[in-house]
Amino acid sequence: MATGRNKTPDFFSEDGIDPVESAIGNRQSLSADNGTSSRKGAKTGMSTKKKAGFYLSKEILERFNLKFHELKLAGIAIDNKSTLLELALAFALDDLDKGKKSRVLQRLHS
Numbered sequence: 001m002a003t004g005r006n007k008t009p010d011f012f013s014e015d016g017i018d019p020v021e022s023a024i025g026n027r028q029s030l031s032a033d034n035g036t037s038s039r040k041g042a043k044t045g046m047s048t049k050k051k052a053g054f055y056l057s058k059e060i061l062e063r064f065n066l067k068f069h070e071l072k073l074a075g076i077a078i079d080n081k082s083t084l085l086e087l088a089l090a091f092a093l094d095d096l097d098k099g100k101k102s103r104v105l106q107r108l109h110s
Contacts, residue, residue: 067084068081
């Protein structure tokens with residue numbers, strides 16, 4: 001009995017996931033918002049959320065989890081791990097925008 005549900009995503013459907021937007025994000029809405037939105041996530045300039053999957057080394061993941069719990073124990077008002085990760089990634093992306101002065105780029109080249 002067919003359920004009528006397509007089990008594989010149609011990446012070319014107008015209603016489905018846009019693979020390019022998934023890879024690079026919606027740059028228009030990011031630049032238009034400029035972090036001034038009053039909606040949740042305005043601290044990082046992100047107004048909507050999407051689930052993302054990435055592989056991290058065990059060391060980085062352990063360090064991240066430890067830092068999150070240290071901040072919570074220190075009484076730092078942080079909603080969740082996603083908030084911390086989003087802020088850390090925003091800092092890294094801002095650093096990358098510095099070009100040759102970027103610490104991230106220097107680390108990649110070493």
